[in-house]
Amino acid sequence: MLDRNARLLVVIAGVVVVVVGYLVLRPGGDGQRSSSTTTASKTALSRAPAATSEARAGEPRSGTAAPRPAGRSLAAPRRFLLTLRDHAVVAGPRRIEVSKGDQVLIEVRSDQPEKLHLHGFDLERDAAPGEPAVFRFEASIEGSFELESHTTDQRLARLEVRPR
Numbered sequence: 519m520l521d522r523n524a525r526l527l528v529v530i531a532g533v534v535v536v537v538v539g540y541l542v543l544r545p546g547g548d549g550q551r552s553s554s555t556t557t558a559s560k561t562a563l564s565r566a567p568a569a570t571s572e573a574r575a576g577e578p579r580s581g582t583a584a585p586r587p588a589g590r591s592l593a594a595p596r597r598f599l600l601t602l603r604d605h606a607v608v609a610g611p612r613r614i615e616v617s618k619g620d621q622v623l624i625e626v627r628s629d630q631p632e633k634l635h636l637h638g639f640d641l642e643r644d645a646a647p648g649e650p651a652v653f654r655f656e657a658s659i660e661g662s663f664e665l666e667s668h669t670t671d672q673r674l675a676r677l678e679v680r681p682r
Contacts, residue, residue, distance in 0.1 A: 595621035595654065602628040602645070605670045614665075615678045616657045622677075624653040624665065631669070636677065638663035 520528065600610035605628075616622055626634055628645040635642045636653055638661060643651035653665075663677040 593621060595623040597623045598625070600624070600626045600665075600675060602626065602630070602632060602667075602674070605630055605632065605667060605672070607674050611675060613676050613678060615680065617680050617682050618657055618660050619682055620657045620679075622653070622655055622657050624675075624677075626651040626653075626665075626674070633668040634665065634674070635668050636663060636665050638677075642668075 596616050598611055598614050601608050614622075614624065624636070626632070626643070626645050627650045629647050631647075632645040632651070633642070634645060634651050634653075636655075638659055639653075639655055641653050641655060643653060645651035657677075657679045660679050660681055663679070664673050665675040665677060666673050
């Protein structure tokens with residue numbers, strides 16, 4: 519059986535793994551982390567540097583999941599799929615309507631390499647054959663925004679974010 523200090527290190531390692539895993543895998547991440555979330559993860563890591571070596575891949579871990587950041591919806595994202603062929607939309611909506619606060623997931627599949635940009639939210643993604651571009655974000659800004667190809671400078675769709 520593990521002594522008290524070893525058990526404490528295992529518990530701390532589990533909490534660190536859960537917090538870091540949450541920060542990496544959370545929906546709507548897209549690199550938009552609040553400074554308080556980033557500071558909290560750095561603090562958790564700095565308090566238990568030796569504990570991370572105790573956690574082994576594949577072993578069950580226990581702990582409490584980190585709380586969801588304020589403003590994040592628990593609802594499933596509104597999903598939209600656009601399909602491009604020869605740099606043109608052949609399937610999917612040309613106009614995407616959501617409400618402010620909605621979680622949104624836009625997937626763009628293309629048979630050609632494509633550089634994509636969602637204006638207003640300043641999200642950029644690359645699509646390629648077999649590698650769709652996925653935009654996952656919270657519709658936090660009201661207005662009308664273009665999803666365009668920087669490869670062809672063409673508008674592919676318009677995102678309309680309406681008030682709740």
